[in-house]
Amino acid sequence: MTLDNLPENWQQAYQEMANNTQSDALKRFYQAGVKGLDCPLEEAPLVALDIETTGLDSDENEIVSIGLVSFSLQAIKLRSAQYWLAKPHSALTAESVTIHEITHSEIQDAPRLSSFLDEVLDAIAGKIVVVHCAAIERPFLYRAAMKHYGEPLLFPMIDTMALEANITYKPWWKRFGRQPSLRLDACRQRYHLPRYRAHQALMDAVSCAELFQAQVAHQHLNKQDLTKLYCY
Amino acid sequence: MDVELSEILDTLCEYAPFSDLKDEPILQDMVKDIEIQYVRAGEWVIAPEARNDTLFFIRSGAIENKSKSDKLLRRMHEGDIFGSSSLLRGGRSSQTMRALEDSLLYRIPARWFIQFYSEFDAFSDFFELSREVRLKTAMDNQSSDLSLMTCPVHSLLRRPPITASHTVDIKTAANIMANERVSSLLITEDDALVGILTDRDLRNRVVAQGLPLDVRVDMIMTQNPITIDAGDFAAEAVLKMMATNIHHLPVIKNDRPVGVISTGDLVQRESHGSVYVISDIYKQEDVEGLVAISKKMSHIFTQLVNADANTQMIGNAMSHIGVAFVKRLIQLAERQLGPAPIPYCFLALGSQAREEQIISTDQDNALILHDRYDPALHGDYFRELSDFVCDNLDRCGYPLCTGDIMAKNPKWRLSLSDWKRTFGEWIEKPKAEALLHVSIFFDLRGIYGDKTLARQLNSHIRQLAKTHKGFLSALARNANQRTPPLGFFRQFVLDGEGKQSRTFNLKSRGIAPIADLVRVHALALGSNKLNTFERLEDIEEAGVMPDGRARDLILALEMIGMVRIKNQKTQVEAGEEPNNKVDPETLSEFEKRHLRDAFNIVSRQQEFLKYRYPGKG
Numbered sequence: 001m002t003l004d005n006l007p008e009n010w011q012q013a014y015q016e017m018a019n020n021t022q023s024d025a026l027k028r029f030y031q032a033g034v035k036g037l038d039c040p041l042e043e044a045p046l047v048a049l050d051i052e053t054t055g056l057d058s059d060e061n062e063i064v065s066i067g068l069v070s071f072s073l074q075a076i077k078l079r080s081a082q083y084w085l086a087k088p089h090s091a092l093t094a095e096s097v098t099i100h101e102i103t104h105s106e107i108q109d110a111p112r113l114s115s116f117l118d119e120v121l122d123a124i125a126g127k128i129v130v131v132h133c134a135a136i137e138r139p140f141l142y143r144a145a146m147k148h149y150g151e152p153l154l155f156p157m158i159d160t161m162a163l164e165a166n167i168t169y170k171p172w173w174k175r176f177g178r179q180p181s182l183r184l185d186a187c188r189q190r191y192h193l194p195r196y197r198a199h200q201a202l203m204d205a206v207s208c209a210e211l212f213q214a215q216v217a218h219q220h221l222n223k224q225d226l227t228k229l230y231c232y
Numbered sequence: 233m234d235v236e237l238s239e240i241l242d243t244l245c246e247y248a249p250f251s252d253l254k255d256e257p258i259l260q261d262m263v264k265d266i267e268i269q270y271v272r273a274g275e276w277v278i279a280p281e282a283r284n285d286t287l288f289f290i291r292s293g294a295i296e297n298k299s300k301s302d303k304l305l306r307r308m309h310e311g312d313i314f315g316s317s318s319l320l321r322g323g324r325s326s327q328t329m330r331a332l333e334d335s336l337l338y339r340i341p342a343r344w345f346i347q348f349y350s351e352f353d354a355f356s357d358f359f360e361l362s363r364e365v366r367l368k369t370a371m372d373n374q375s376s377d378l379s380l381m382t383c384p385v386h387s388l389l390r391r392p393p394i395t396a397s398h399t400v401d402i403k404t405a406a407n408i409m410a411n412e413r414v415s416s417l418l419i420t421e422d423d424a425l426v427g428i429l430t431d432r433d434l435r436n437r438v439v440a441q442g443l444p445l446d447v448r449v450d451m452i453m454t455q456n457p458i459t460i461d462a463g464d465f466a467a468e469a470v471l472k473m474m475a476t477n478i479h480h481l482p483v484i485k486n487d488r489p490v491g492v493i494s495t496g497d498l499v500q501r502e503s504h505g506s507v508y509v510i511s512d513i514y515k516q517e518d519v520e521g522l523v524a525i526s527k528k529m530s531h532i533f534t535q536l537v538n539a540d541a542n543t544q545m546i547g548n549a550m551s552h553i554g555v556a557f558v559k560r561l562i563q564l565a566e567r568q569l570g571p572a573p574i575p576y577c578f579l580a581l582g583s584q585a586r587e588e589q590i591i592s593t594d595q596d597n598a599l600i601l602h603d604r605y606d607p608a609l610h611g612d613y614f615r616e617l618s619d620f621v622c623d624n625l626d627r628c629g630y631p632l633c634t635g636d637i638m639a640k641n642p643k644w645r646l647s648l649s650d651w652k653r654t655f656g657e658w659i660e661k662p663k664a665e666a667l668l669h670v671s672i673f674f675d676l677r678g679i680y681g682d683k684t685l686a687r688q689l690n691s692h693i694r695q696l697a698k699t700h701k702g703f704l705s706a707l708a709r710n711a712n713q714r715t716p717p718l719g720f721f722r723q724f725v726l727d728g729e730g731k732q733s734r735t736f737n738l739k740s741r742g743i744a745p746i747a748d749l750v751r752v753h754a755l756a757l758g759s760n761k762l763n764t765f766e767r768l769e770d771i772e773e774a775g776v777m778p779d780g781r782a783r784d785l786i787l788a789l790e791m792i793g794m795v796r797i798k799n800q801k802t803q804v805e806a807g808e809e810p811n812n813k814v815d816p817e818t819l820s821e822f823e824k825r826h827l828r829d830a831f832n833i834v835s836r837q838q839e840f841l842k843y844r845y846p847g848k849g
Contacts, residue, residue: 067236075339076268083236192334193270194243194292194310202236206268210336213270217334 002152003142010034010156023149025118032126034156042073042222046158047127048209050201051140054088058139062088063113067202068123071209073222082123083202086113114148124155128226132184132208134159158226160187160211167219187211191218237263240338244289247311249358253348262348267339271331278329284318286339293335298328304718306832307332316359319345385469385483386462389491393482395420396449398427402438403445405429416480418489419453425489427453430480459484460493468545469493477511513556519624522560526628529553530804533591537801543793544765547588554589555580555679557628558597558621562680565620573610575602577678577685578621581637585677586747586762591800592810595622595630596637596672598644600685605647614645637672648685652692659696662706671710674751675762690760697755704756705847711748712838716831717741738799739812742792745834746785749841753777756845764789777840785837788830795823 007013011034018030049068055061063086070080087110131137134157145153164187168180180186184207185195191214196203216222241263245254253259268291271277277295278284288295290312297306297314305327308314318325319342348355395418396405409417409431419427429449437443437452458476460469462485469481479495509525509532516522532553536546562578581596583589599618601610618639626632632640639645646654658670674693678686697703717736747764754767757774761767765786772782799818800810816824 071268074269078237078240078264078266078268081237081264191270192292193336196239200236200239203239206240210268210270214334217270217272 003139003154006154013154017154021149021151023151025121026145026149026151026153029121029125029153029155034126034128039226040223041216041226044072044226045127046071046073046130046209046212047124048076048130048205048212049124049137050131050204050208051137052199052201052204053136053140054090056136058136058143060090061140062086062090063140063144064088064107065201066120067200067205068120069202069205069209070123070127071213073213073216076206076209076213078206081202081206082119084113084116084120085110086116087111088113113144117144117148121153128158129155130158130160130208130212132159132187132204132211133161158212160184160208160215163212163215164190167215184208184211188214191215240266243291244338247289247313249313249352249355252354252358253352256352262340262344265341265344267341269337269339271335271337273331273333273335275331276328277331277335277337278315278318278325278327280328282325283323284315284325285323285342286315287313287319287342287345288315288329289313289338289340291336291338293337294332295335295337296330296332298330300326300328306828307718316345320349320359384462385460385464385466385493386485386490388466388469388493389462389483391491393418393489393491395489396429397421398448398450398453400449401446402434402443402449402452405449406434406445409434414492415494416492418482418492419449420489423488425457425459425482425484426450427455428457428480428482428492429453457482459489461485462490465545466493470545470549477514509553510556513553513560516560517564519561519564519627522557522624523627526557529629530591530810534801534804537797543790543797544763546797547583547586547590547793548763550591550593551580551584551587551589554584554593554630557625557630559680561621561624561628562617565617568620569613569616572617572681573613574604575682575685576600576614577682578639578680579686580677580679582672582675583747584679585675586764588747588764590797591804593630594633595625596633597622597639598637598673598676599639599646600651600678600689601645601647602682602685603647603649614639615642618645635669648688651689655689655693656696659693659700659703662700662703664706664709667703667706668710668713671707671748671751674707674755675747677762694755694758694760698758701845702847704752705845707752707755708749708841708845709847711745711752711841714740714745714748715838716745716834718828718831718835735813735815737812738792738796738814742831742834743789743796745838746789746792749834749837750785752841752845776844777837781837781840784833788833791826791830795819795827 014030014033018027021027021030047068047070049066051063051067052065053061053063065083065085067081067083069082070077085107087107089112138154138157141153145151161182161184164182168182168190180190184204188195188207188211191211193207193210193214196207216224237260241259244250244263245259250259271293276282277288280300290308290310292310294307294309295312295314296304297308299305314329315325317327323342349359350356394408394412394414396408398419398421400408405417405419409415409429416428416430418425419429427450429452433452433454438445438447443452458472458478459482460472462483469483473479473481473493473495481493482489483491483493509528512525513522516525533546533550536549541549558578558580566572577600579585579598579600581598583593584596599614601614622632622638622640632638637644655673658667658673674697676686676690676693750764750767750771753771753776754761757770757776759767759770759774761770768782768786768789771777776782777785795814796812799814800812802818803810819827
């Protein structure tokens with residue numbers, strides 16, 4: 001099971017990984033399973049997650065912050081919000097600083113990612129993770145686990161970006177002009193959600209949760225079988 | 233995680249009551265307890281009969297608040313808060329909340345509301361202070377700047393008054409005026425003001441008459457002149473000068489003259505034009521001259537608005553000018569037709585009678601004839617007089633009344649007895665439908681001719697109206713036919729019955745409903761006032777409405793009137809024909825919020841009217 005080869009059956013894959021792992025944290029995570037994988041969306045426990053990185057390439061760049069918040073289709077509970085800053089091994093590039101506005105001095109005293117990755121896993125264990133752009137979140141978390149535990153970390157994700165691409169999809173003969181933007185802020189505007197300052201991991205996680213609530217409400221997905229929404 | 237949710241905290245703190253609490257560290261704890269909820273348009277937030285344990289903050293979207301009986305109470309949008317009243321009643325909600333647009337809500341658990349409510353005065357005040365109080369505070373703040381219209385008369389006085397005893401002779405008086413370089417002299421007796429002498433008096437009453445200069449000044453002065461109190465608004469001085477066509481106004485404080493305001497003092501100020509326009513009107517020798525002056529009306533109107541006159545002052549000024557046009561036209565008509573064969577009185581109706589005229593109002597008028605009236609003998613004279621006045625008013629920018637309520641219409645040229653009989657029928661056998669078309673007659677003012685005729689008719693109406701409950705309830709029902717646009721909201725407005733429109737009419741849905749409902753109370757009281765503001769003062773004094781409600785209506789009328797006038801000013805300046813329609817998108821946040829409050833007040837008073845003058849529906 002690798003990034004390029006995601007399992008067909010997550011429940012089974014979780015069981016195998018729980019049996020084979022050497023890490024206590026990963027064992028707890030996989031043993032918690034994917035609750036609600038077989039239930040309708042409205043009953044599933046959800047957690048929105050967002051990371052900020054030093055760049056876009058998961059082979060070269062690192063995570064500098066993680067934000068997450070648990071939610072249901074009815075409420076996003078800020079009480080459950082968590083946020084971590086991580087000190088990367090490599091230096092921040094000027095480019096990334098301008099994006100997430102996290103500066104050298106802020107992360108100077110921050111802990112390494114390895115010191116709190118267990119907490120992150122505990123926070124998302126047993127829940128369906130919702131992200132905007134799984135193509136970033138998944139490989140970065142995968143590499144971080146490889147570095148820290150020496151083992152892969154993979155779990156099913158609902159990707160609001162993929163969902164939006166699906167919602168706004170039109171066959172080529174109906175397309176006019178530019179394709180709709182799938183950036184988080186652009187997606188939110190389609191649902192008349194308020195504009196937030198972008199690129200702060202916790203607010204982006206909250207943003208993503210709100211966007212998902214809106215998508216579900218508009219597309220009447222609340223009774224939907226979860227597996228249909230997974231991004232593999 | 234103190235800084236991470238700062239964006240949510242910052243947004244809350246942009247709006248009252250959290251803006252008053254923004255330095256309280258405990259607010260950061262509260263933010264962590266917020267739950268965010270997305271609701272689709274049409275979904276219930278608080279369903280009928282549902283309990284509520286949350287204070288809601290609207291982050292985006294719109295929520296509609298209705299009563300149990302499904303009456304629209306309020307539409308709320310970004311930054312508004314709801315749920316507080318059910319929290320104060322232990323969770324029982326008497327109203328429903330439903331999303332009108334897709335909305336994002338911040339839900340604040342009840343315990344924070346209860347805690348803040350007991351700990352912070354600013355917080356509890358916000359929920360206790362009624363909309364009415366918020367409106368009042370806003371109006372007070374708006375008019376805090378010093379302008380001609382809001383500054384007191386004494387602030388315009390530049391020097392102590394120049395006075396002379398009533399016993400001095402004309403020569404001495406003229407010498408004082410020359411030495412002091414003044415154009416008017418106040419004449420006193422034991423320090424009290426008894427008269428005024430002006431340059432013009434010396435010219436017209438002394439030189440032109442060849443009077444000897446040793447005549448005592450009290451023989452030629454204007455006795456008991458019109459005065460103004462030092463504490464009155466300067467604008468009222470302007471209005472008094474306009475109404476009476478005088479150019480010097482003694483200022484009185486504690487029964488002693490403290491100075492004189494002259495038109496010269498106002499020349500620097502923008503509104504002097506409106507003082508002169510009335511004397512200009514009376515100087516015109518033909519209709520063409522009047523038509524020429526009427527072209528300047530829009531300029532005079534914008535001057536008044538620019539001078540920050542309030543709606544009462546503008547209504548008053550525009551009505552005085554309107555009346556001057558009518559009077560001058562009648563004088564010109566009498567010059568052509570000869571003096572009237574019998575006494576008559578020309579009546580102003582509606583807004584002109586209430587002195588609430590604005591720019592571009594239709595003419596509404598009628599004629600009372602002495603009971604000696606004989607159609608065969610006098611019919612032609614009054615037909616010709618009325619045609620002349622009404623047709624030429626039309627040329628002067630006062631369009632003919634579409635409902636044909638004009639002296640031009642023989643139906644509305646009646647003898648006093650016939651008028652009394654007509655009103656008697658309206659009042660004693662009220663038919664709501666028929667009354668709808670004649671409510672305008674219940675605001676009636678004699679403006680030219682034998683005004684005792686108008687006074688007699690008015691007192692007849694007052695005697696009759698207050699004792700006829702059926703009439704009052706029919707009038708009340710009519711007053712409630714035009715409702716304020718409670719749903720006025722952002723880009724769309726429901727105009728009339730469910731039809732969407734981009735604009736709404738401030739006159740028919742705000743100002744007229746107020747005038748209508750105030751008229752009912754005034755007639756019930758037997759008040760002899762016509763002006764809506766003055767009627768409201770009578771109503772307040774009589775205690776007809778619950779405490780403070782008359783005052784609320786005054787503020788609401790002022791607020792709605794102000795928006796209308798500013799809107800018309802903009803239209804005039806853009807070279808458009810001014811009307812009463814407002815596009816909500818052009819309103820400021822301040823105006824929107826307070827218009828909403830004002831409309832709520834009107835709606836509540838319409839409800840009260842039903843209860844006060846019940847009748848078969």
